[in-house]
Amino acid sequence: MTKPRVLISDKMDPNAARIFADMGCDVDVITGETPEQLIARIGDYDGLAIRSSTKVTKEILAAATRLKVIGRAGIGVDNVDIPAASAQGVVVMNTPFGNSITTAEHAIALMFAVARQIPEANAQTQAGLWPKNGFMGVEVTGKTLGLIGAGNIGSIVAARALGLRMKVVAFDPFLTPERAVEMGVEKADLDTLLAKADFITLHTPLTSETKNILSRENLAKTKKGVRIVNCARGGLVDEAALKDMLDSGHVAGAALDVFATEPAKESPLFGTPNFICTPHLGASTTEAQVNVALQVAEQMAEFLTTGGVTNALNMPSLSAEEAPKLKPYMALAEKLGSLVGQLAHDNLTKIAIEVEGAAAQLNPKPITGAVLAGLMKVYSQTVNMVNAPFLAKERGLDVREIRHDREGDYHTLIRVTVHTSQGDRSVAGTLFGNAQPRLVELFGIKVEAELDGDMMYIVNEDAPGFIGRIGTLLGENGINIGTFNLGRREAGGEAVLLLSVDNPVEGPVLDTARKLPGVKTVKALAF
Numbered sequence: 323m324t325k326p327r328v329l330i331s332d333k334m335d336p337n338a339a340r341i342f343a344d345m346g347c348d349v350d351v352i353t354g355e356t357p358e359q360l361i362a363r364i365g366d367y368d369g370l371a372i373r374s375s376t377k378v379t380k381e382i383l384a385a386a387t388r389l390k391v392i393g394r395a396g397i398g399v400d401n402v403d404i405p406a407a408s409a410q411g412v413v414v415m416n417t418p419f420g421n422s423i424t425t426a427e428h429a430i431a432l433m434f435a436v437a438r439q440i441p442e443a444n445a446q447t448q449a450g451l452w453p454k455n456g457f458m459g460v461e462v463t464g465k466t467l468g469l470i471g472a473g474n475i476g477s478i479v480a481a482r483a484l485g486l487r488m489k490v491v492a493f494d495p496f497l498t499p500e501r502a503v504e505m506g507v508e509k510a511d512l513d514t515l516l517a518k519a520d521f522i523t524l525h526t527p528l529t530s531e532t533k534n535i536l537s538r539e540n541l542a543k544t545k546k547g548v549r550i551v552n553c554a555r556g557g558l559v560d561e562a563a564l565k566d567m568l569d570s571g572h573v574a575g576a577a578l579d580v581f582a583t584e585p586a587k588e589s590p591l592f593g594t595p596n597f598i599c600t601p602h603l604g605a606s607t608t609e610a611q612v613n614v615a616l617q618v619a620e621q622m623a624e625f626l627t628t629g630g631v632t633n634a635l636n637m638p639s640l641s642a643e644e645a646p647k648l649k650p651y652m653a654l655a656e657k658l659g660s661l662v663g664q665l666a667h668d669n670l671t672k673i674a675i676e677v678e679g680a681a682a683q684l685n686p687k688p689i690t691g692a693v694l695a696g697l698m699k700v701y702s703q704t705v706n707m708v709n710a711p712f713l714a715k716e717r718g719l720d721v722r723e724i725r726h727d728r729e730g731d732y733h734t735l736i737r738v739t740v741h742t743s744q745g746d747r748s749v750a751g752t753l754f755g756n757a758q759p760r761l762v763e764l765f766g767i768k769v770e771a772e773l774d775g776d777m778m779y780i781v782n783e784d785a786p787g788f789i790g791r792i793g794t795l796l797g798e799n800g801i802n803i804g805t806f807n808l809g810r811r812e813a814g815g816e817a818v819l820l821l822s823v824d825n826p827v828e829g830p831v832l833d834t835a836r837k838l839p840g841v842k843t844v845k846a847l848a849f
């Protein structure tokens with residue numbers, strides 16, 4: 323088997339390349355390329371490992387014909403076009419915890435730096451000015467920290483601030499009252515936080531809700547003398563308004579690690595008294611960079627070599643132990659999805675995926691993803707488990723997952739039911755020997771068939787001589803039958819025939835088969 327190929331396109335701790343190689347991937351480290359150079363190269367790779375410099379745009383993804391996974395050694399994925407990656411079936415992963423402590427520490431460091439104006443005091447001292455009277459700072463003890471965003475980093479900042487004997491007021495719409503108590507913070511709305519805080523630190527992603535959360539209007543609601551620290555994302559603070567408020571003295575100090583435009587080579591804020599900044603260094607410690615590099619390489623290599631999924635932003639997680647167990651179920655699920663997709667006559671609006679027996683003990687999301695991938699392949703060849711749920715949503719398909727605890731006829735069963743204009747139609751399958759997918763029910767008729775390669779599906783009235791006639795027709799047209807699977811509702815009732823054939827059955831043969839006496843439906847299938 324050829325090894326998966328991975329490109330590391332941003333500066334990353336060398337442990338990442340070592341882990342990729344140790345885990346069976348070929349790896350190239352090529353950093354600092356232009357988008358055009360990356361577009362020319364990316365078609366050769368299964369995985370792309372990045373930090374924040376590489377911008378994974380639609381254009382880069384369009385050239386990434388082999389790409390299966392993008393791994394961000396860090397938290398923010400705003401440099402990746404996730405909808406475009408999802409639409410293309412590329413998994414996007416990040417490392418949500420590896421640099422949290424480091425970034426929280428940077429926020430605290432900047433808070434002290436603005437409280438005591440350390441950078442400017444340092445610069446003037448080293449310039450020989452000994453400015454002993456020029457830098458009157460403030461204590462943080464007893465002061466109120468307003469925390470905007472109380473997720474991973476925000477919670478660490480809160481814990482450190484409480485350790486510094488500060489009071490912490492937090493604004494985060496997703497912070498539950500219980501979690502606020504557990505963290506030892508006061509949950510507040512934004513206006514209350516703005517009115518109470520002596521220091522404000524920001525720890526949210528940049529979204530349409532958080533963009534300019536410290537707008538001119540909101541900055542005006544802050545206490546006079548407030549100090550502001552942003553170590554999260556540029557764009558959370560209105561930089562022009564911040565400059566005016568620093569100039570007027572309403573804001574006593576501000577520290578930005580992140581800017582609306584990066585790299586920030588110029589800014590009206592540069593040179594403003596009591597303004598300090600760092601060039602997006604929040605995650606830049608040896609410890610954090612080793613953590614995120616190891617983690618991203620392990621996650622990506624595991625995905626590429628075993629199918630295990632960790633910390634994906636556009637796909638459910640799947641552990642390395644689960645992945646091999648789920649593999650035969652996913653194969654069965656995809657075949658069942660494909661069968662209903664190929665047999666559906668009209669636009670499907672609803673699909674139910676039921677699992678029972680051993681299948682009910684497994685993570686249902688990959689099974690659902692595989693059914694949808696099989697179903698959607700009828701419409702698009704580029705569909706896979708990652709983009710299938712998105713495509714299904716886009717098409718307005720109502721997807722239900724149902725888990726049964728009951729004991730059925732089979733040790734494990736997956737049933738897929740679609741709602742059509744002719745009513746609900748369902749197919750069901752099991753695994754023989756825990757590994758071989760088998761269809762066991764087709765539209766209410768018991769059958770037993772492997773869904774594999776080219777097949778022919780026929781519904782007819784059960785009558786003597788039919789099997790002979792169909793065999794003769796195929797034989798006369800040079801089509802060899804591999805397997806023959808027959809089921810019927812009752813003797814003389816509706817019968818279904820699933821044939822595997824050595825080569826595809828073409829239109830004229832299908833048309834002749836449709837004209838055979840008693841035949842209701844004929845269709846060529848491919849799996």
Ligand SMILES: NC(=O)c1ccc[n+]([C@@H]2O[C@H](COP(=O)([O-])OP(=O)(O)OC[C@H]3O[C@@H](n4cnc5c(N)ncnc54)[C@H](O)[C@@H]3O)[C@@H](O)[C@H]2O)c1
Nearest residue numbers: 398471472473474475494496525526527531553554604605
């Ligand atoms: N400067 C750096 O180098 C650096 C390093 C790591 C992370 N970051 C950034 O720090 C930020 C926080 O990271 P994290 O790991 O804590 O993320 P997280 O997802 O754990 O936490 C984000 C929090 O923001 C909250 N939130 C979302 N919308 C909000 C809103 N409208 N108002 C208030 N709160 C809102 C969420 O509920 C969540 O609790 C991210 O933007 C990340 O990219 C920056």
Ligand SMILES: O=C(O)CC[C@@H](O)C(=O)O
Nearest residue numbers: 373374396397398421605
């Ligand atoms: O990689 C970096 O240095 C920045 C990382 C940081 O912005 C993140 O979101 O994890």
